[in-house]
Amino acid sequence: MRIMEYLIGLLPFFLVAVSVIILLIPILNKSWKSQRLVELLSLTTSGIAVIMSLLVLINVVENRVVSYRFAGFKPPLGIVYTVDLLSSLLGFLSMTALFLTVLYSKWFIISEWKYLYYSLLFLLSAGSISCFYTGDIFNLFVSIELLSISAYGLVAFYRSKPTAIVASLRYAMTGIVATSIYFFAVVLIYSAFGTLNMADIALKLRNPNAITPFSQSVLGDIVLTSKIAFSLMVWVFLFKTGILPIGFTWQPHVYSEAPLPISAGFTAIADSIGIYLFMRFFTTILGWGVIEELVVFRITLFSFIQVLAIISAFISVLLMIVEKDIKKLITYSTISQxxxxxxxxxxDNVFGVVSAILLLISNILGDAVLFYLAGLLIIGCGRSINCIAVLKNSKSMVFSLVVAILNLFGVLPVTIGFWGKALLVLAGINKSITLPIIVLVVSGISAIGYFKLLHVMYTYKAVTRSDQELRNTVIPKTIILLLSTTLIVLGLLFTLYEPFRIFIINVGEDLLGNYREYIVKSIGVEGLI
Amino acid sequence: MSEVFIQLAFRTSIIAFIVNIAIAMYGVYTRPSLIKKFICLIMFTDAINLFALFIGFRVVNNTYPKPPVLIREPVSPGELEEFKYIAVDPLPQALVLTAIVISLAVFMFVIGLILVYYEHYGTTSIKAMRSGGVEEVFE
Incomplete structure (x- = not known):
């Protein structure tokens, strides 16, 4: 039991340690063997990271909420990692994406600076897992910064390309503004609540008279401060997710200029954090049961975000239709999802949150399939969507493309994407009839973009370049097939296997309604709520 | 007198904070020079860091805040109670220190990116990127 708790604290540290070791290998040994050693080490350690995150997930399924106290300091005095079903599930997905990225990079990336690439990738993953596991809002700021700086570095990996430098600059400058705003919001929260612990803040938003060890009672006006701080945080999370209005300034550029395996991994490792933080801050912290003065504010804020999400979805699917660059097309698909x-x-209901989780999973897997397929056509032909015609000679790749498209479009109940959209429609019906219509219209427009790929594949002719990398495509094709099969397996499991369906619904239910357990297990004191 | 002075200093600081943020945001989003954008980013983060430091200060019963250090030992319960209310909270300072260290790393990276941009385009103006070629801009 204790070992499992230590595993939570060990995972980010393990990834940072690997990152440092990878950086040291070429310094100690400059021969070509060091490149192979870096690849081998990256592959092995990313595999270990997947197993560690899986063990954490299994432990959390048994105990619902597990916390790890750094250096044994009791929260809210010390930093605590609090892992619930959602964070452990997304952490596992993030580590799986890391493993697949490392595996795909072994085939795709040819560079003498490979060790820097892998080192940054592991730092990115350390930041990602720390964001998912942390139960402290300032530790979250540090994790976001760690994630961001490694992401800027990875985007600018091809430094000989001016467009990559410009994309990284865009990302970095917008990112610095966003993270500074987040820091400002953190400071505001501390000024009123006297704590940085998420569970402590969640407790005081529900019971302002609660007196917790170390942080004691609230220090200032928590209503006004919460209104300002949480409104500011919305912009930061919108930036991280890549949603309108800030996201459009960086995401299409970053996805199209970053090395392809990184673009594929970004969805799971970096961008899903925005959606996760929305869920964490607006369900666990400012969620059900908050004081009356903030109920109206929460509803107003949700209405505002709803409008932004709808506009963002419409703009992204419209841009998807006209886009000719395969990487940008997939980016707009990501933004719409x-x-x-x-x-x-x-x-703000269970079906809504569950649909968000399912859409996140389906998008992480579906996007990865599309990006990995794009890798084949970029090497074989080019970045134009007309080049997708090179895939039609391989039946397995056509199958994978069709599965990924059907999953993202969400039309057949055999894929997990279908259930994401179906539950979203069901959740919307409870609120207003307009919302399901909007979801269906957005899906309909996006279908034009998705099926354009199939149309182009069968109507155009593309000549495959002779490239050394194309001589052995076992690794990318295996990954692509594995992911597309996973999409179907997950879809079938959700349709036919009740325990899996219950597990996913439990994730949503826990997030919305089980905030008591999160607070009690994180702070370690009962009877406060 | 001291209360008027503290209020004045506090209000001036808040106004300075807002003005700095506004100027920095204007610079980041409108200036074409990457160096000017960079300077504005530093202004932006520093303004927020300065604001964070203010959070730790408390003015109770017209007494000036004290450093969060107890010099003499043993401390009487009365002194400890007074210390609790008057001493500056050291946590925001620790937060700012961490934020500054992180900013340093990020800014070093950004300045490196600007340098590479200069190597490609021969200028630090973003107009060069938009026009697709090298352009001399004196702003």
Whole structure:
């Protein structure tokens, strides 16, 4: 039991340690063997990270909420990692994406600076897992910064390309503004609540008279401060998710200029954090049961985010139709899926939150399939969507493309994406008839963009370049097939296997209604709520 | 007198904070020079860091805040109670220190990116990127 708790604290540290070791290998040994050693080490350690995150997930399924106290300091005095079903599930997905990215990079990336690439990738993952596991809002700021700086570095990996430098600059400058605003919000929260612990803040938002050890009672006007701080945080999370208005300034550029395996991994490792933080801050912290003075504010804020999510979804699907660059097309697809997931969260019911989780999972896997397929056509032909014609000679790749498209479009109940959209429609019906219509219209427009790929594949002719990398495509094709099969397996499991369906619904229910357990297990004191 | 002075200083600081934020945001989003954008980013983060430091100060019964250090030992319960109310909270300072260290790393990276941008375009103006070529801009 204790070992499992230590595993939570050990995982980010393990990833940072690997990152440092990878950086040291070429310094100690400059021969070509060091490149192979870096690849081998990255592959092995990312595999270990997947197993560690899986063990954490299994432990959390048994105990619902597990916390780890750094250096044994009791929260809210010390930093605590509090892991619930959602954070452990997304943490596992993030680590799986890391493993797949490392595996795909072994085939795709040819560079003498490979060790820097892997080192940054592991730092990115350390930041990501720390964001998912942390139960402290300032530790979250540090984790976001760790994630961001490694992401800026990875985007600028091809430094000989001016467009990559410009994309990284865009990302970095917008990112610095966003994270500074987040820091400002953190300071505001501390000024009123006298604590940085998420569970402590969640407790005081429900019971302002609660006196917790160390942080004691609230220090200032928590109503006004919460209104300002949480409104500011919305912009930061919108930036991280890549949703309108800030997201459009960086995400299409970053996704199209970053090395392809990174673009594929970004969805799971970096961008899903925005949606996760929305869920964490607006369900666990400012969620059900908050003081009356903030109920109206929460509803107003959700209505505002709802409008943004709908506009963002419409703009992204419209841009998807006209886009000719395969990487940008997938980016706009990601933005539209994230916008719908955000819409699900703002509906503030179990089906809405579950739909957001399912859309997140389906988008992480579906996007990865599309990006990995894009890798084949970028090497074989180019970045134009017309180049997708090179895939038609391989039946397995056509199958994977069709599965990924059907999943993201969400039309067949055999894929997990279908259930994401179906539950979103069901959740929307409870609120207003307009919302399901909007979801269906957005999906309909996005279908034009998705099926354009199939149309182009069968009507255009593309000549495959002779590239050394194309001589052995076992690794990418295996990953693509594995992911597309996973999409179907998850869809079938959700349709036919009740325990899996109950597990996913429990994740949503726990997030919305089980805040008591989160607070009690995180702070370690009962009877306060 | 001291109360008027403290109020004045506090209000001036808040106004300075808002003005700094506004100027920095204007610079980041409108200036074409990357160096000017960079300077504005530093202004932006520093303004927020300065604001964070203010959070730790408390003025109770017209007494000036004290450093969060107890010099003499043993401390009587009365002194400890007074210390609790008057001493500056050291946590915001620790937060700011961490934020500054992180900012340093990020800013070093950004300045490196600007340098590479300069190597590509021969200027630090974003107009060069938009026009697709090298352009001399004196702003």
């Amino acid at each position: 994230f916008s719908l997931a955000l819409l699900g969260i703002t509906l």
